[in-house]
Amino acid sequence: MFKDIEALIFDFDGTLVDSLRLWYEVDVEFLALRGIRCPDDLQRDIEGMGLNDCAIYFKRRFGLNESQESMVSEWSEMVREKYFHLDWKEGSLDFLRLAQSYxxxxxxxTSNDHDLVHDVLSHKGILHCFSSISTSDQVGVAKPEPDVFLxxxxxxxxEPERCLVFEDTLSGIEGAQRAGMRAVAVYDAHLGNWNEVSDQSDYHxxxxxxxxxxxxxxxx
Structure with a gap:
């Protein structure tokens, strides 16, 4: 697995932190405040999107007249404090520290907000493990496009072929592989397509x- 690998790239939500349930709850609450029931296919449709792309999607699908900026700000406020109390994926912190020691x-x-991710890593005391944080919003396209990995x-x-990527979603696995990287699927209980994700990945x-x-x- 680690032969010829020189760098490690991680997704954040569902890969390092156990946050996917939180985002589902936020979507349900956000839509309920507007009198809209959260559709069953929403999480599948927005998988891999950055917050700005999610706002565009919500505006189009649910006919919302709010600005993208106000929607992103509301989502960020709804989740920010909760992120500091989320569980991390089993063994992730030990693995990060070991990889850094080597x-x-x-x-x-990540598809998440840069500043939020930065602050969560800092709060956990592992910001120093990472050389950079790239986001889907920064590169302008969502996974499974390879841009954020590149x-x-x-x-x-x-070089991309020397990078090993850790991801929990099918769009993330596909994006990493389209970037020419090998991909490790990380199990997340909140996703219902583990067999498909693990089959697509190089390792799981x-x-x-x-x-x-x-x-x-x-x-x-």
Missing amino acids: GYPMALA EASRQLGV IHSYFQLIERLRGHHE
Whole structure:
């Protein structure tokens, strides 16, 4: 798995932090405040989108007259404090610290808000593990387009084929592979298509603890 790998790139939501349920609850509440029932296919449709793209989608699908900026601001306010109390995926913090100790440069490639992710990492004391944070909004297109992963590798100064990506969604796995990178699927109980995600990926795990001894063995 780690042969010829020089850098690691991580998605954030559902890959490092257990946040997908939170975003579903936010969508339900946001729409309920406007008298709209949250449709069953919403999470599937917005998978991989940045917040600005989500706002455009919501405006179009639900006929909302609010500005993109006000919607993004409202979502950010609804989730911000809750993010500091979320659980992290099993073994993720140990794996990040071990990878850093072996000198792997690491980056984030996320659909979330840059400042929110930065503040959560800082609060957790692991901001120093990451050389950069790239977002879908910054590159202007959502996953499964490869742009956010290519931007992350560019900022790391590592060729795409030397990067290993950790993702939990099908759009993320596809985007990483379209960027020429190998992809590790990270199990998330809130997604109902694990078989499809794991089949598409190059590797798949239920816990980062599965990788710790493997990484140590690679460096022995």
